[in-house]
Amino acid sequence: MTTTLSRTETFLDLAGKLLGPKGLTTEADALAQWVTDWRGRYTGRALALASPASTVEVAALVKLCVEHGIPIVPQGGNSGMAGGATPDDSGTAILLSLRRMNAIRSMDASSGQCVCDAGVILQILHEEADSMALRFPLTLGGKGSATVGGLISTNAGGTQVLRHGTMRAQVLGIEAVLADGSVFDGLTVLKKDNRGFDLKQLFIGSEGTLGIVTAATLRLVPAASARSTAWVGLPTITAARNLLRFVDKAMGDALEGFEVVPDHCLDSVLKHLPDARAPLSDRHAWNALVECISSDGDSAALRDELESALGAAMEEGLLEDAVLASSESQSEHFWLLRDSISAAERALGPAMQHDISVPVDAMPEFILAAIPEIERRFPGTTGAAFGHLGDGNVHFHILAPPGAKPGEWEESEGKQISAHVYDLVTDWGGSISAEHGIGQMKVAELGRLGDPVALDIMRRVKQALDPNGLLNPGKLVPLTE
Numbered sequence: 001m002t003t004t005l006s007r008t009e010t011f012l013d014l015a016g017k018l019l020g021p022k023g024l025t026t027e028a029d030a031l032a033q034w035v036t037d038w039r040g041r042y043t044g045r046a047l048a049l050a051s052p053a054s055t056v057e058v059a060a061l062v063k064l065c066v067e068h069g070i071p072i073v074p075q076g077g078n079s080g081m082a083g084g085a086t087p088d089d090s091g092t093a094i095l096l097s098l099r100r101m102n103a104i105r106s107m108d109a110s111s112g113q114c115v116c117d118a119g120v121i122l123q124i125l126h127e128e129a130d131s132m133a134l135r136f137p138l139t140l141g142g143k144g145s146a147t148v149g150g151l152i153s154t155n156a157g158g159t160q161v162l163r164h165g166t167m168r169a170q171v172l173g174i175e176a177v178l179a180d181g182s183v184f185d186g187l188t189v190l191k192k193d194n195r196g197f198d199l200k201q202l203f204i205g206s207e208g209t210l211g212i213v214t215a216a217t218l219r220l221v222p223a224a225s226a227r228s229t230a231w232v233g234l235p236t237i238t239a240a241r242n243l244l245r246f247v248d249k250a251m252g253d254a255l256e257g258f259e260v261v262p263d264h265c266l267d268s269v270l271k272h273l274p275d276a277r278a279p280l281s282d283r284h285a286w287n288a289l290v291e292c293i294s295s296d297g298d299s300a301a302l303r304d305e306l307e308s309a310l311g312a313a314m315e316e317g318l319l320e321d322a323v324l325a326s327s328e329s330q331s332e333h334f335w336l337l338r339d340s341i342s343a344a345e346r347a348l349g350p351a352m353q354h355d356i357s358v359p360v361d362a363m364p365e366f367i368l369a370a371i372p373e374i375e376r377r378f379p380g381t382t383g384a385a386f387g388h389l390g391d392g393n394v395h396f397h398i399l400a401p402p403g404a405k406p407g408e409w410e411e412s413e414g415k416q417i418s419a420h421v422y423d424l425v426t427d428w429g430g431s432i433s434a435e436h437g438i439g440q441m442k443v444a445e446l447g448r449l450g451d452p453v454a455l456d457i458m459r460r461v462k463q464a465l466d467p468n469g470l471l472n473p474g475k476l477v478p479l480t481e
Contacts (some may be wrong), residue, residue, distance in 0.1 A: 011068040012048060015094075018060055022100070023051050034078055034095055035087060038145075042083035042440060045091035046073070051100045055175060055183060055214040058096070062212070063181035065094065071470045072096050074208035076150025077121065079142040081355065082439025084154065084207045084475050093473070098149050101214065104128055112220045113172060115187055118149025118213050125218075134220040137164035141339055149213045155205035157435030162390035163256040163293075164221070166435065167204065173217035174200040179210075179466040187217050202461070207437055208472040210465045222295040226302040229291045229331035230310060233284030233321040237262075237364040237385075240288050243318045244360075244390055247290060250309035254302065257291035258390035265341045265386050272344035279334060280321050288319075288389075289338050291331075341386055342395070350400040350407075352414045354421050358430035360392040367394070370424050374398055378417055393434035396421060422449055438476045447478025 016024045025031070026048045036043040047070065052058045065072050071093035075085040087093045101117040104125070108114065109132050116125065122136075122143040129136050140146065140158035150156075152174070156167045164170070173187040186200050203211050234240050240260050248255050263285055270276050280287075290310075294302050303324055310322045325331040345351055358366045371383035380401025387394040398417050400409045422432045426449045438446050447455065455478060462469075462477045 007068050008047065008070075011064060011070055014064055015048065015050060015061060018064065019050060019052055019057060023053060023057065025049050025051075031095070034075060034097065037083050037086045038079050039081065042086040044087035044089050044093075046087045046093055046095045047091060049095045049097060051097045053100045055101075055177065058098075058101075058177045058212060058214055059181045059183050061096070062177050062179065065470060066180060066468060069468070069470070070094055071473050072208075072212070073472055074098070074149070074153070074212050076118070076147035076153065077142065077145035079145045080150065080154060080439060081436035082154075082433070082441040084437050084439030084472070085150070086440070088474055096212065098147065098212075098214065102147075105215070107132055107134070107220070109134055109220075111189075112222075113189060113217055114220055115173075115215065115217050116148055117215050118147060118152070120148045122146045122148070122151065129220055130223060133223045135223045136170070136218060137221050138167060138170055148216055148218070152204055152213050152216055153207050154437040155435070157388070157391070157393065159257050159259065159388065161388060161393075161435075162258055163253065168201070170219045171200060171204055171216055172219055174203055174213060175215040176203050176211040176213050179468065179471050183214075184211065187215060189217055202465075205437070207439065207476040209462060209476050210471065212471070224293045224295055226294040226297045226299040227291070227328070227331065228299060228303040228306045229289070229325040229334050230306060231279035231323050231325075231334050232288040232290060232310065232319050233280050233282065234286040234288060234319055235284065237286055237367050237389075239318060240286055240389055241361070241364045243288060243313055246313045246316070246318055247306075247309055248390075250312070251292050251306065254292040254294055254305070255290070255390075256293045257289065259289040259338050259387060260389045260394070261287040261289065261338060261341065261386050262384055263287070264382070264384050265345070266337065268344040268348060269337050269340045272347055273336070273340055276333075276337060276340075279323050279337070282321065284320055289334055338386075345384070345397060345399065348399060349402070350404050350409045350414065352398045352400075352410065352417050352421070354396040354398075354418065354425075354432075355393070355434050355436040356396050356421070356425045356430055356432060357391075357393040357434035358425060358428045360390070362428060363389060363392055363394065366424075366428050366430070367396075370396070370421070373424070374417060374420065377420065378413060381417070392430075419445070440475055443474065443476060443478050446476075450478070 073087045073093050074096045098119040102119040103117045105115040151167045172189045176184045244258050367385045382399040384397045385394040
């Protein structure tokens with residue numbers, strides 16, 4: 001015990017000298033907001049909060065941690081959905097925040113690239129790109145707190161994946177500090193480079209378990225010059241898939257978003273938001289939020305094109321009703337309805353929330369099969385699926401029966417429900433995590449349901465790059481039985 005305390009005290013003393021008073025704190029008040037995930041589901045303890053100001057400091061700190069056996073939990077904006085940036089309750093790890101590393105090093109309109117530190121907030125990146133008539137084509141609800149490093153580490157998705165892909169598609173280069181304190185410098189972008197493995201891909205989606213992303217070269221696209229948004233009423237989720245195919249063929253690359261919203265979710269939002277109103281005069285079993293973007297046209301022409309496509313779809317019986325946004329504010333209102341679903345359903349009571357994917361063409365059949373089965377197996381529950389139908393990812397929520405006690409229900413019947421949902425998803429050839437990561441929330445389920453060969457490869461890579469197991473222990477990579 002004396003040796004352990006002495007080693008810890010020596011580490012804190014050396015880390016304090018390395019990072020200075022702005023870079024290291026052990027004060028409980030300063031740590032409090034960062035040792036709990038933003039959803040309040042996981043709370044741990046940390047030895048200290050380290051906030052280095054440069055890649056050089058990160059590398060030096062990691063070397064100190066290795067020397068003294070101190071685990072490291074990297075943290076971006078602390079806006080993750082799976083507890084991947086929250087320490088355990090041992091109090092032996094340091095939280096490594098990269099929020100002070102927030103410089104946009106360069107932004108080049110001609111190449112459509114920018115280089116930025118890992119601590120850059122997504123909304124700031126959007127604003128800086130917009131000032132140069134550019135756009136970073138990934139957005140999500142937490143853009144005001146999510147950081148570039150966190151987005152890379154979790155391979156974040158969002159509402160523009162249909163056209164532009166996940167974060168993996170936006171990352172052209174990476175700088176990362178490895179578990180021994182060495183620095184991998186892969187920021188330079190080459191159109192052709194055949195010198196072996198594409199090493200940056202190891203760090204994208206690895207949740208800080210293989211290295212600490214400190215900077216990235218990101219892809220930018222021309223700013224949108226035109227936008228057209230429509231709210232569509234549909235009889236079934238199968239009709240939504242058919243409409244997706246039709247509009248995708250008619251609009252081509254202009255189609256950027258296709259979100260589905262069942263009437264149950266819309267009703268919850270209308271009750272939750274006092275000033276919200278339903279876009280259509282009649283209610284429909286399902287709704288689709290369709291958005292098209294153009295970088296070289298005008299909004300009137302794009303609106304006419306989308307209106308023509310929806311009119312043709314209606315003639316073929318693919319939809320029941322539709323309204324096109326007549327202004328930017330109306331487009332934003334449509335998106336507000338979609339983005340408020342989770343908050344509205346939280347107000348109804350406890351729920352088990354699942355971020356799952358199956359092949360796009362199979363999603364309607366999965367929803368039609370899975371929701372009734374869950375509701376039958378767990379009487380009193382209500383199932384709801386909404387979200388990014390265009391990329392095969394829906395948020396699959398199971399609401400608790402009326403009167404269920406928050407906290408108790410999730411830990412008892414809720415866990416049984418989630419296990420069954422993940423069994424169903426696996427049987428349908430899908431993923432138990434489409435865009436929110438594994439973190440600590442799903443690591444046991446990944447170990448239970450993951451392909452044994454794939455899991456073995458993950459463990460070998462983890463062992464090779466982090467032999468001491470100090471990088472974000474207990475996250476993403478399931479332990480062997």
